Amino acid sequence: MDGSYEFLADLRRLLGVYRWFEQSLYLLNAGIIASLIYIAALFLGIPAFFKFYWQDSFFAAAPAIFSLILGLLGAKLLGQWSKSDLFAHLDESLSEETKAAYDNRDSDSVVMRSLAEDVKMRLSKVGAIDLINNRRLNFGDKSVPIFQAKAAAMVLLLTFAVIFSQSQAGEEISPQPFKSLTDLRDRAADLFGEEELPEEGASGQEISGEIYGKPSLAVLEEVNLELVLYPGSAAGFRSKETDPMDRLFQTSEPGVGVAVPTDLYIESLPPQHREIIKRYFENLATSF
Amino acid sequence: MRDDLINIYKDAPAIFETIREEIGKVVVGQKSVVEQILVGILAGGHTLLESNPGLGKTLLVKTIASTTGLNFSRIQCTPDLMPADITGTTLIEEVEGSKMFRFEQGPIFANIVLADEINRASPRTQSAMLEAMQEKQVTVGKNTYKLEAPFFVLATQNPIEMEGTFPLPEAQLDRFLLKVFIDYPSSEEEYEIMERYTGHAEPKVERVITRRELLSLQQLTRDVPISDDLKRAAIKGVISTRSWDGVEYGVSPRASIGLILASKARALLAGRDYVSRDDLEVMAYPILRHRIILSFDSERRGVTTDQVISDILKSI
Numbered sequence: 001m002d003g004s005y006e007f008l009a010d011l012r013r014l015l016g017v018y019r020w021f022e023q024s025l026y027l028l029n030a031g032i033i034a035s036l037i038y039i040a041a042l043f044l045g046i047p048a049f050f051k052f053y054w055q056d057s058f059f060a061a062a063p064a065i066f067s068l069i070l071g072l073l074g075a076k077l078l079g080q081w082s083k084s085d086l087f088a089h090l091d092e093s094l095s096e097e098t099k100a101a102y103d104n105r106d107s108d109s110v111v112m113r114s115l116a117e118d119v120k121m122r123l124s125k126v127g128a129i130d131l132i133n134n135r136r137l138n139f140g141d142k143s144v145p146i147f148q149a150k151a152a153a154m155v156l157l158l159t160f161a162v163i164f165s166q167s168q169a170g171e172e173i174s175p176q177p178f179k180s181l182t183d184l185r186d187r188a189a190d191l192f193g194e195e196e197l198p199e200e201g202a203s204g205q206e207i208s209g210e211i212y213g214k215p216s217l218a219v220l221e222e223v224n225l226e227l228v229l230y231p232g233s234a235a236g237f238r239s240k241e242t243d244p245m246d247r248l249f250q251t252s253e254p255g256v257g258v259a260v261p262t263d264l265y266i267e268s269l270p271p272q273h274r275e276i277i278k279r280y281f282e283n284l285a286t287s288f
Numbered sequence: 289m290r291d292d293l294i295n296i297y298k299d300a301p302a303i304f305e306t307i308r309e310e311i312g313k314v315v316v317g318q319k320s321v322v323e324q325i326l327v328g329i330l331a332g333g334h335t336l337l338e339s340n341p342g343l344g345k346t347l348l349v350k351t352i353a354s355t356t357g358l359n360f361s362r363i364q365c366t367p368d369l370m371p372a373d374i375t376g377t378t379l380i381e382e383v384e385g386s387k388m389f390r391f392e393q394g395p396i397f398a399n400i401v402l403a404d405e406i407n408r409a410s411p412r413t414q415s416a417m418l419e420a421m422q423e424k425q426v427t428v429g430k431n432t433y434k435l436e437a438p439f440f441v442l443a444t445q446n447p448i449e450m451e452g453t454f455p456l457p458e459a460q461l462d463r464f465l466l467k468v469f470i471d472y473p474s475s476e477e478e479y480e481i482m483e484r485y486t487g488h489a490e491p492k493v494e495r496v497i498t499r500r501e502l503l504s505l506q507q508l509t510r511d512v513p514i515s516d517d518l519k520r521a522a523i524k525g526v527i528s529t530r531s532w533d534g535v536e537y538g539v540s541p542r543a544s545i546g547l548i549l550a551s552k553a554r555a556l557l558a559g560r561d562y563v564s565r566d567d568l569e570v571m572a573y574p575i576l577r578h579r580i581i582l583s584f585d586s587e588r589r590g591v592t593t594d595q596v597i598s599d600i601l602k603s604i
Contacts, residue, residue, distance in 0.1 A: 093564075096515065096562065096564050096565065097562050099515040099516075099517060100513040100514055100515040100518075100562035100563060101513060101562065102515075103513070103514075103515045103516045103517075104513035104514075107511075107513070109511035110290070110293045110294050110297045110508065110511065111297065111508055111511040111512050111513065111556075111561050112511065112513050112561075114297065114561045115513055115561040115562050118561060
């Protein structure tokens, strides 16, 4: 801003306030967009998925970080779409008057001097809070300042996101039909009904936490994988008298527990899921 | 000079108010028409007034001229009016026994010229007058005579569909800064007109502004600041007319200049020291309406230039 009119000093002061206001609005917009994206992700169970697979790693926070990045990008786009300037934050007549004065700041005439004095007088009465309160959201007859409305919206959304994520961790992620390993083991004992299975912890190894999904079927990336637990496979499993079954890779006598290699089964799985299915069985087997 | 301007600028609102009051003594109502004619005078442009007969066009112009200390002349246009009847003619004069040529100035040599019923004059005469309007000078033979500033032509015309008229060509219409429509008065205004003009007392107006003051006000008009946004909006509107649906020919750059000048004049008349968007929108009608040529199809559908201007204003 050049020129020698005094109103330019007031304009500079308001420009500082305006820049602060615009940056704050940018951050508020980013916060609101990020919160909305994160809440949507919570509904889809994405944060829980990341927590489950990458519990102790940086990836567990990936949904939150990704939401924040999208929020910042969205706020940037929104800022470009609804581009405004300082004049838009002044009331209509003052805005027109100031714009005319600013655009003609290099001219010197009787009318321009009169305008400059008038603008200086009016701008000196405009405070930071007036500038912030001038942009409003209208709801019928009522209106609220955009800044306050956005700040309130962001606080509400963040609060909702925190509460929702906590409730999801406690209830949604561990639904009732899913059983803990202990329950599974008890059910297995009932089925076999021959001997009491060792008490939990007696084996010296215990799986903490939960295993999700039905033990007979795993659905990974929309691929249904049958979880086959062959008789006699893995350590500690109890064999049961069964009818003879023909297998491509082995035969066994009824009533005789034989350790069966599961390599062929594991190899029949899609390569990207082999490791997790294998781990599942190992965990299941060692917990008995 | 600068002090004079400052003083006149300070007095401008009072001067305009007094002019309005004086005109109001004679002319009942028609406030927007009076305002637009004053805009034309401040902007230094010519004004074309159009209305049905008997609505006081001539009275209005005469009254406005009376409020200023300017030379005023009236030309009653008829089909047999010749160019020399307007511009003047060279006479042979005998002075001290020798014969000399002397130029006898026509009625165009005045500050305010009322060209009454201009569309009744022949195209040749119209052309002579409109040349003087544009160049602000008159050429007779080999001599060119400058017209004294300020120079305004306030022309009146009856609607062109009336018999015995020669419609002004589009190019000549462009030389008028404003085209103002005068509408019928309301019933209250008509009652007031009847009261005022059926008694013995004849309303008289006083001169309230001098030629020097008027020239200063014209200078101040050009100094009224306007924002770049409004200048761009004016240009956008003017350019839009050239490709607008239903418009055969859009307006010339003369319209952009006229629109800005007229908006500045309106701001000054309103006592404002900057041009507002409202000034631009209000002045767009009288500035553009006679310059837009509608297509045959638009005219067939009854579209008016004012409707086109409204649509253009909504788009800018």
